[in-house]
Amino acid sequence: MAAPSKRGAASREPSERTGKRALLSWALFDWATQPFYTLVVTFLFAPYFVNGFMADPAQGSSLWAYATGIAELIAAGLAPVLGAIADAGHPRKPWIAGFSVLLVVGLSGLWLAVPGQIELMPVVLLAFGLATIGAELATVFTNAMMPSLVSNHRLGTLSGFGWALGYVGGLVSLALIASLVVADPSTGKTLLGLHPIVPLDPATREGDRLVGPFSAVWYLVFVLPLFLFTPDRPSKPLERRAVTASLTQLARSVRDLVHHHGQVALFLVARMLYADGLGAVFAFGGIYAATVFGWGAAELGLFGIILTIAGTFGAALGGLFDDRSGSKAVIVWTLCLFIAAALGVLSVDRDHVLFMLPVDAKVPGSAPFSSTGEQVYLAFAILIGLASGPVQSSSRTLLARMCPPDKTTEFFGFFSFSGKITAFAAPLAIGAVTAATGSQRLGIAASLFFLTAGLLLLLRVRPSASNSSSP
Structure with missing residues (x-):
């Protein structure tokens, strides 16, 4: 060391x-x-x-x-x-x-x-x-x-x-704007x-x-x-x-990152993959809900407020566990929860939950989240919100702990790069699978590949070995 x-x-x-x-x-x-x-x-x-x-x-x-x-x-x-x-x-x-x-x-x-x-x-x-x-x-x-x-x-x-x-x-800004400023045009x-x-x-x-x-x-x-x-x-x-x-x-x-800070490089690749998956789930989760349940602006706004509250609690709790159990452990466990919850969301359609259990379809014009399918979907979505905050928060903490002090800004530049350079990969995969199968559910399921691949790479990261060699 x-x-x-x-x-x-x-x-x-x-x-x-x-x-x-x-x-x-x-x-x-x-x-x-x-x-x-x-x-x-x-x-x-x-x-x-x-x-x-x-x-x-x-x-x-x-x-x-x-x-x-x-x-x-x-x-x-x-x-x-x-x-x-x-x-x-x-x-x-x-x-x-x-x-x-x-x-x-x-x-x-x-x-x-x-x-x-x-x-x-x-x-x-x-x-x-x-x-x-x-x-x-x-x-x-x-x-x-x-x-x-x-x-x-x-x-x-x-x-x-x-x-x-x-x-x-x-949450506060969304509540203010959705409740007091932006109106449904109809x-x-x-x-x-x-x-x-x-x-x-x-x-x-x-x-x-x-x-x-x-x-x-x-x-x-x-x-x-x-x-x-x-x-x-x-x-x-x-x-x-x-x-x-x-x-x-x-x-x-x-070259220095790869040869002398290989563990940081491995983490950045892992983070690139699971960040793509997280972004795709959030980007297309609301679209899928609107398709399945016919949600409009009011339901989606309320849905966003609920998920934001869940994310707030998740980020705060994740920070506490981060200092006690370590950044990597928090990311691994919350990624597992995120993947399981994403599968749960995809298990819901108009008249089924958990892929095979039949339920009554949502009645048009009924109150938001009044059907069984909506309630199950919302429960899994809340778990996604709880998990997403710690994943993101502990990711930047893990990098801050792994990188040398004199390279902090440079490595955070790579951190931003790793989170954005392949940002189109998951959406393109979702589009290709959806076009090939005609199923929006199977298309969104492509995001699970990015989440799982990122998790498997993260398991190989050894934070304590990040500075084991010098440039």
């Missing part, structure tokens, strides 16, 4: 004196960014873009997928480069501020998605792409601050607290059966379009404590030779 460098030891020493206000301010970044993922990417704006803004839903879905994939690929390509530059010793906050500008500008641009004005489609997709790049790359630098804030044995608690706070932020009323609290034009879908600017304002308000109260590395002059050296080193970083 290589001895820790003096630089690494020094970087850890101030973490014990980081105050609670600084740690809370760091965790509020997850609270600040979560509405982008909850409101824009998953539950509200994306469905509006596909079914409301675009005249052809199939074309809208395809364009949204392409915009997502291109933006994530750009972010994945830039993350290791920018991480190498930041690891030259410069502060992380300026990078977070720069990418925050992209996020806010992109979110604000979603207001332009006026129904019928299809000529604005490229601008709206560009705005979404900028927001995606901004959110992903700001997160890389925020994650890389963790080891300088708390000691190694407290990383799990801090990470879990951040994820839990993010889930709460998503009824003109919100999830609570109320008229929107602000005068919005339903004909131009102003409620749906307001999701972007709302998320931008939310982010600006709640990211400020990070800049004001969380400590960063001291500023130093930007030396061109240091940046050049970092970029030159980047070309050797992948």
Whole structure:
């Protein structure tokens, strides 16, 4: 085992004196960014873009997928480069501020998605792409601050607290928007059966379009404590030779990662696979429920709130178990739970649960979650929510514990890269299987391959051996 460098030891020493206000301010970044993922990417704006803004839903879905994939690929390509530059010793906050500008500008641009004005489609997709790049790359630098804030044995608690706070932020923002602002175009009323609290034009879908600017304002308000109260590395002059050296080193970083940090590389490949599976289950789980039960905006909004609550509790509990049992153990057990729950979800159709047990089909117009099939589906979905938080939270904690202190930002760049570079793999597999079999259920089942493959690789990861050799 290589001895820790003096630089690494020094970087850890101030973490014990980081105050609670600084740690809370760091965790509020997850609270600040979560509405982008909850409101824009998953539950509200994306469905509006596909079914409301675009005249052809199939074309809208395809364009949204392409915009997502291109933006994530750009972010994945830039993350290791920018991480190498930041690891030259410069502060992380300026990078977070720069990418925050992209996020806010992109979110604000979603207001332009006026129904019928299809000529604005490229601008709206560009705005979404900028927001995606901004959110992903700001997160890389925020994650890389963790080891300088708390000691190694407290990383799990801090990470879990951040994820839990993010889930709460998503829940609160979704509840506010779905209950008080966004109305069903057929009824003109919100999830609570109320008229929107602000005068919005339903004909131009102003409620749906307001999701972007709302998320931008939310982010600006709640990211400020990070800049004001969380400590960063001291500023130093930007030396061109240091940046050049970092970029030159980047070309050797992948070889170094494989040859000298093989366990980290193995973990990143495992994480790439199971992250693809997780993303696919969440992306297509709501679509499958809408197909089977005929859920509309009200049911899907309530479904999202329930899953967000489950994820909040899961992330918080996962952080506690992380520090007691270890990051890898938490990921392994919660991945097993996630896979079992995903199988349970797929065991439900219109008139069967657990693949073969007959139940009465949902009566059209009945109350949400009133049929047996819906209740079983919801129970398994809650287990998915409980498991997903610890998987994601403990993944970044495991990397923070495995990587050398002087390569933290660079390796978190690879972490982002591993989570995005194959983001299209699982959806493409689902599409191919669905087309070949004509079964949406069998198509979504393809995500289980990615989850299982990631789990099997993770079992081979030895965190204690991650620094057994030096570059």
